[in-house]
Amino acid sequence: MSEKILLRHEDVANLRELDVYVSDGGYATALRVLKEREPEDIIEEVKASGLRGRGGAGFPTGMKWGFLPKDNPLRYLCVNADESEPGTFKDRQILEHNPHLLLESMVLAAYAIKCHKAYIYIRGEFAQGAKILEEAVREAVAGGHLGEDIYGTGFDLDVVVHRGAGAYICGEETGLIESLEGKRAYPRVKPPFPAVYGVFGAPTIVNNVETLCCVRPILERGAQWFKTIGPEKSPGPKLYCVSGHVERPGVYELPMGTNLRELIYDHCGGIPGGKKLKAVIPGGSSVPIFTADEIDVNMDFDSIAAAGSLLGSCGTIVMNEDTCMVRALRIIARFYRHESCGQCTPCREGTGWLERLMIGLEDGGANDRDVDLLMQVADNMMGNTVCVLADAAAMPTKSFVTKFRSEFEEHLQHGGCPQRSAEAMRASAHA
Amino acid sequence: MPKLEIDGQEVEVANGTNLVQAAEQLGTEVPHYCYHPGLPVAGNCRMCLVEIEKMPKLQIACNTRANEGMVVHTKSDRVLRARESVLEFLLVNHPIDCPICDQAGECKLQDYYMDHDRQESRIPLESKVSKGKAIDIGPMIMLDQERCILCTRCTRFLDEVTGTSELGIFERGNHCQIDLFPGVMLDNPYSGNVADICPVGALTNKDFRFRTRVWYLESTPSVCPGCATGCNIDIHHRSGEVFRYRPRHNPDVNSYWMCDEGRLSYKRYQGEGRLLQPVQRAGEDWQPIAWDAAVGRFVDVLKGDKRIAGVISAQSSNEEIFLFDQLVREQLSGQVAGHSWSPEGASSDELLIDGDKNPNTAGLTELGLTLDARKIIDSALAGEIDTLVLYGTDLTQVCTVEEIAELGDKLDAAIVLDLRYGPSLEIADLVLPIASYAEIEGSFINRQRRCQVLGRSMEPTGHSWPGWQLLTKVAGSLGAPSHDSASAVFERIADKHAAFRGLTLAGLAGLGAPLGGATSGDG
Ligand SMILES: Cc1cc2nc3c(=O)[nH]c(=O)nc-3n(C[C@H](O)[C@H](O)[C@H](O)COP(=O)(O)O)c2cc1C
Ligand code: SF4
Ligand code: SF4
């Protein structure tokens, strides 16, 4: 796919500015749709496009919108711009370089779901992105694309940019809602789901930035066009974030279902220094890992699931043959221990326990049964919590141990990381 | 009314019932920590996981509504394994202070560990996360952050019930801890409840800490004597001593809660100051007198053509008030008034606390007494009364010190029936010690006209007698039919007063019941 849809700013300079965006055809779709089409019709078109959520779970977007109760006139749209999954940095591209694509898509989505107030919950650390977004909102309001009586159609949309509270869990949609309401980002027990009970108790749609940004293209060119890109069951353009041991790490816009091997070797130029590939995490730190032998897989929701992992947020982390899998998992474990909101017993205690076991394995002091214990703790964490952060910590643990067990055993027998001197180990523990 | 199956048994429950409650209806406990029926559901402890057929994942019982046709398993292997693992997780960073922890014996962590876990520890002790211990967070409560299992019952109580939000959770993951928000103390008038609802020893009651082990305590259902609300309580006591009150659930009165003032009111009824035996005046001194002789003397004083008046306080039970009124007004044709006094500026609020600090003011009026004790004092000061009987009444609440001295001069005789030493003894010729409300059977009527039962938690202090027993004895000696129990007295009340008709003490046990009719009936 040569034409860039989501990363169009790579082809059009200064697309971030309203004038440039408009002269590139921006807001024409919003104008046309608001004047000519009915909200229900838009939901149908998004359903027909087969668009699935890019935030991690791949839930059909049109179907989600359809869950809103019909009788409640007060409802909110929330853009999930919290992007905190390790290895994931795609939404940021859009926020900082193509903000009007998001805003126009929000106008269309809000019109479809009959909502007049939308929040963009942007990751706290994205100070630059927040500034750009706020400026874009100001420009769009001044230009009549947002605010009251848009294009004289009587449709109002107020957009608020809300800076996040600096925790990974603020990206979980109900944690996000709590945080937006000014509380600790404790994910809510479900049911009820946000579509029924969301922001301030009103029905709410939460969508990822990239998901929403597909809405304008769908309405501009039609659901049928969208379906021609990628596989039938998860179509559309997709942003791939590739990091780690590749020649050209970065964000790539390619059709959904791009082959992982092609992504690494063709688009990203392969592994530097002629090293061999050891493993790839395909969808952000929360998903099971693939070994070098398992990368002949297409990067779409269903194909990756069939291969035993998840597309997740499409944060592809590539590891070469020198990577210590124990060290890698320890870093992942530290992240989840630090980011567990602490609400559910299995997650609060399990994430800490996993990290403690990993420290023992890497630094020495582990017990003979600790490799098995890692598996058991991970098993006990899975499926039993309020949100899936516990699973997100358990899944990589299980797959690392299962697929690289000998490396774990080696650490156990060696009383620490065999590759490193005790000195280096101590230094790294405090790094 | 959905019908469902739990562990092979059918049960029909009200709409909206959750699975913890539904199982409870069958006598099955689904172990739980964060769920509390008086608070919004949090669903965080994950202890109540159950298996529901046709659902792939285990579900939390506390947040699952019972639905028609559901088939639920609370004891399947999967459920037991999940429970065991939640318990193991809870203990990962738990200090296991049991030998020095006040909660031991009523700790849900201990209980469930014994019932559902009992596995050997797989966590090295030295790697536990340490947090604050014995933190003084308010007048009633001590906090131990290490023992806390982060169930948020306390924060939900403070957010939703009192609306004061003094406590919050700080930090994340396994560093999470309960603490005060900066600049506040946990000092709202209901703070004691957080220790009751805390399932572990993280929040303990300062007044109770280290005074006894809970397994030595006996529990008797009763009613708080602190104010006219009449919160239902359990009295926890041991060998004649009250150790604490615990609120007892009554949806129509106090829900699951009680106030701190009421909670500590037990102190007024025990220890120093209680009258222990009958005494009579011998000049400046008091002389002990045996009960038989004391009753005889009381009867003698009342006999003959005398102008008699009596005052009885709203701290007394219905049975005492009724018998007192019968004796003085019916039998002796004297005057009677009720006395209901509360201090200036007494606390009150919208939640539970009533400004009337008497548990039975409504009992006085329902039984037909006026609340005009001052009128009787005025008659006495005017020399219109020969004999005054004061029942639980502190004269300083009705007259000045000078007036008390004057009363002494004007009266032929004054008889005091009371729990403890007080200014009224100044003018007494005979003092008869009566048992406290915790030592008798009987009933109070609260501000909603609800009749509620007192539990007899212990033997009367010293040689005191239950008031009803004393009064029926005296009335009997003067020729009236006597009663052999408080229940029998209550039966008489029900005969004579329409509002009580159909009620019995035994029938009122538990939650009590509203009186009939809109106003008092005097038959
Ligand atoms: C721990 C956790 C963190 C998450 N973080 C993000 C995030 O940063 N951005 C995001 O879009 N979705 C995140 N999600 C997924 C959201 O909960 C939600 O599924 C998503 O916003 C829905 O949008 P979509 O339907 O457009 O994918 C996270 C989920 C979990 C469990
Ligand atoms: S699973 Fe973890 S992050 Fe999610 S709500 Fe529970 S404790 Fe919080
Ligand atoms: S809270 Fe319970 S388990 Fe913990 S120390 Fe106290 S009694 Fe023991």
Ligand code: SF4
């Ligand atoms: S202090 Fe007690 S009630 Fe509060 S969260 Fe901890 S365990 Fe629960």
Ligand code: FES
């Ligand atoms: S009691 Fe249900 S999750 Fe805690």
